[in-house]
Amino acid sequence: MLWLSSPGARAATLPAIWLIATDRRPATLPERSALRRGLARSILANQFNLDPEAVTLDHEPAGRPLIANPHGSGLHLSLATRAGLVAVALSHQPAGVDVEGVELTAEPPLAALHPGERAMLQALPPPARPLAFAQLWSAKEAYVKALGTGFRRAPESFLVRLAGLDLFEVDDPERPGAALAGASRIMKNGGHGTMAAAFIELA
Structure with a gap:
């Protein structure tokens, strides 16, 4: 699995996750x-060696994004945005990616x-x-994206365990x-504060 930080970076292997900091809000x-x-679209065009105009995205009825063109890639796409940070995940298997900001002054919604x-x-x-x-919430959201359900699946109905x-x-x-394993990434970047990203792929 690769973590990449430039939209111009091409992944030699998959899965790959591009975490792109922008100045947009x-x-x-x-x-x-x-x-x-x-x-x-820019990342996929570079990955497939195509013009961006040749890449189109669509979505499933439940909202999960998919690659409409080029046809027949067989690849799975997941997207997330938070505070100008964009995550794009590309995988051979159904997968999910999410990004969350660390809210230092907010009380976590424990009931969820x-x-x-x-x-x-609490410990x-x-x-x-x-x-x-x-970290927990980005992992939970990445997982329900991989399932294709989003939070129609109750977040309290499954358990995420952090391992560092x-x-x-x-x-x-x-x-x-067996429990499914996923990957997390903590980053600090200008203007966005501390961000937690998570990626998981379904076997």
């Missing part, structure tokens, strides 16, 4: 969508978490909780068996 859903889709996640957060010293919550700053696991009672 989209304020509405259409603005955020235009920003991430525009960057995704699995009981095991609430216990983990931490208060200063450590905002970063841990951003760069790994997490998902235990889902609806997918019995």
Whole structure:
């Protein structure tokens, strides 16, 4: 798996996640969508060695993005935007990516978490909780994107376990068996504060 920071970088292997810091501050859903889709088209054009005009994106009825052109790539796409930071994930398997800001002054919404996640957060010293919550929530959102459900799947219905700053696991009672492993990334970049990104791929 590759983490890339330039829209002009080409991934030699997949999965790959591009985390692109921009100076944009989209304020509405259409603005955020235009920003991430525009960057995704540029990244895919570079990856496929095509002109950007030859790349088009569509979405499934449930909202998950897909590559409409070029046809038949067989690749899965996931997108996220937060505070001008855009994440674009490309994978051979269904996958999800998300980015969340670390809100130092906000109280984490514990009721939206699995009981095991609430216990983990409450066991931490208060200063450590905002970063841990951003990691948890980005992992949870990446997972439901990979499922294709979004948060029609209740966030408290599955458990995310953090394993340091760069790994997490998902235990889902609806997918019995071994826990799924995902990857996290913590970054600081100008104007965006501290951000937590998460990526997971379904086997």
